[in-house]
Amino acid sequence: MAQTTFPAETPAAASYQQARRRLPMARALDETRAFPVILIGPVLVFFIVWNVVPLLWLLGVSFYQYKLTSARPAEYIQFENFIDIWRASEVWGLLGRTLSFMLLTVGGATLLGMLLGFLFWGSGKLPGRRLALTLLFTPMVLPPVAVGTFYRLILDPIFGIANFFTEKLIGQRFDFLGNKDLAFATTIAVDVWMWTPFMILMTLAALASVPKAELEAAEIDQIPWLKRIWYVILPNGKFILMLGILLRTIDAFKTTDLPYLMTNGGPGNTTEFVGLSLYRTGFEAFQMGEASALAIITLLIAIAFASIYLYVLSYRETRAQLQ
């Protein structure tokens, strides 16, 4: 192992030598191969205990017919839970709804977030900017249980303030959460409201990562804004933006709390998504085997999304390397 060396006269070298004298154990560790293992060990143990073991357990349970309330021992049924899910027409509807919800919420929050992010980026000298940003981030930090409950009350057709205004403005009240044509759109709107600040944050972070020199050069050359975004900002900030989109996609795919509180998945199954269905299968029907199988499928879909994003992210580089 290469030893760390400092020029003899620097203060860093002096303190390094002092540390070596004081901590022979530390020095011994520093010089062995065990050091990186010791550093990474606790993280690995944590990961194995809290991630790998439960995941393997989940995988195992998915091959069993196991119902908490049946008083019957778990029965090994191979892939039957997965086959049942594959055959169930409701599951395809469920996945379709969930994917639509995911695309619309992530798309909406990303577009709005980028737009507002750019506006805030360009308003550096505006008085009250910090306060406005803080207020804008409020929806994101509110617990979904509070958001769901507030919106259920706000959108109530009789007592809700939203309908007070719609009646004043257009003379009509809407059953936002009970009407089959409105409930899905309303749930999406609330989710977009809640998560747009996150995309603003990611956009601001992405913009901060763009080298100033390139932006100044673009400004001197008077490159149009759209081209500036495409050729200067996106190449530099795309990783952060894509990270934000990836996190939102995975999160939106497993959304449970918001529809549970606002509509309970209704009317009918209009706002029932994979997360809520998973919860119902596991903790209302207590079908642990079937719920585990659905959880594994959900996990695989989330991994697939992550892979697609990472591939898209590195596509240009890969293509350039190939050429």
Place this chain on the structure above:
Amino acid sequence: MTPTDLSREHAALVKAAKAGNLNRRELLARGAALGLSATALASLAASQRVASAVARQDNPLAGQTIDMTILGIAGWPPSRLGVDMANELFKPYAQETYGYDVNFSFEESPFESLFQKAATSLQSGSAQYNIIISDSQWLGALAEPGWIVRLNDIIAENPELDIQFEEAAAIGYRIYPDGSDNIYGFPQEGDTIAVFVRQDLMTDQAERDAYMAANDGEDLPQTYDEWLEVDIDRYERICQHFTRPDENLYGTAFQWSKVYDFVSCYAYPFMFSNGGEAWDPATGQVEGIANSEINVAGLEHNKRFLQYAPPGATNYGIAEEVDVFTAGTIATCWQWSALGPQMMNQLVPGEPGEVADEARPVTPDMVLIAPPPGFPQEDGSLNRVYTLGGQPWVLNAFNDEAHQQVAIDFMKFWYLPETQLEFSRRGGNSAVTAVLDDPGYEELQPHFAAYKYMIRENRSKDFWHDPNYAEMLAVQQEAWNGYIADVVESAQLALDYTACEQQGILYDAGRSDIEPSEACADISI
């Protein structure tokens, strides 16, 4: 004379004296009689106290402090009442009678998630919740894995617990499996559906005239007895009359929400009252029964009332109905009778008529509570078979000996006549036949007459007690609420889907030998 009679007689005497209805002689005579009775009862109580002092010394728990936890339903007044009375009344009673100190804490969860809270704890063999206020339909799911105590032996050893309950309660809140003699629960509170009526609107002369003009001289029902004669068709006309969206007034509200069992409980009366059934508990047959023509017509009939309800009623559950009724938005409302005081905006605990929230436009004097409408039969009679509400107490099978003994002592206390009287006085629905038979019972609370009428003579019945209850219910709620909200295109489809899915659930669980038919493969919502 029992303490119950004594308390009532005393109240009546004070009331009469205050009103000046008694002359001096009558007052003295009745006061003396009452005094004698009280003396006799006091002597009896004194002798009981001597006996209990002896019993107290022999009690192995004497001198100990026991902490008990009751798991009950959040936001549900009868659950809260049970726990409040445990702390207020049982605690000193236990000290006096058994010589131990007991503290009750209350864990709660809403209807829709209470079973999960109980099941996940009980599944691990935990005695975290010593007594659980379960919903009646959960008996099978709690009993089958051995999580709750089979009470037959306890009742045999403690004859005080061998009580005559109302038949619907004795079966619905206690027995699993259906038809067996296995007792798993003690009725905590009985409950039935009642119709809550804005009496100020019904008696308004202008309303009566307008209604009569529109309905060939038929008048609006004015009294409890007249409501007994109201059939579902007349009720629909009443709802239609009061539906005026421009005045923000609507005819009725039922529970149509997808949450828990809300839409099921309020759609079943349209099926049960016309001879429909949920299933055959003996064979586990659902297909062909749950989706019968009667049930399809019943679900369609139920949905017809949505046009007389406020917007957003497809999401109405218990709390939403209380809000909308006490806000003065609806003229009538189907609701659990246990919520009588809350629906009337009456103070709890308090005397009948005391207003709870002055800001609410509806006050107790404006409300009449009656049995819900009857369903006309071919012979011209009216039939009412509504869904049974209410909850039993069940005892955790993992309790240690001390906690189990305290739980049993508490049950004995709960069914003492004076405890049941106090429970009733605070607005709770007793399921003990002797309490309901008491001549003054119906005057104790405004909702008791309707409750008593509906819990008797098979006018209320429960549905499945099967361990697969939650799964069967989830399927049904989704399909029925879907139909009500126009997501599922027809009642036939909603019921076919429900029947097929439930048949499959029972078959897969080994609860029925009947497989779903081949037609089920093509049915989805």
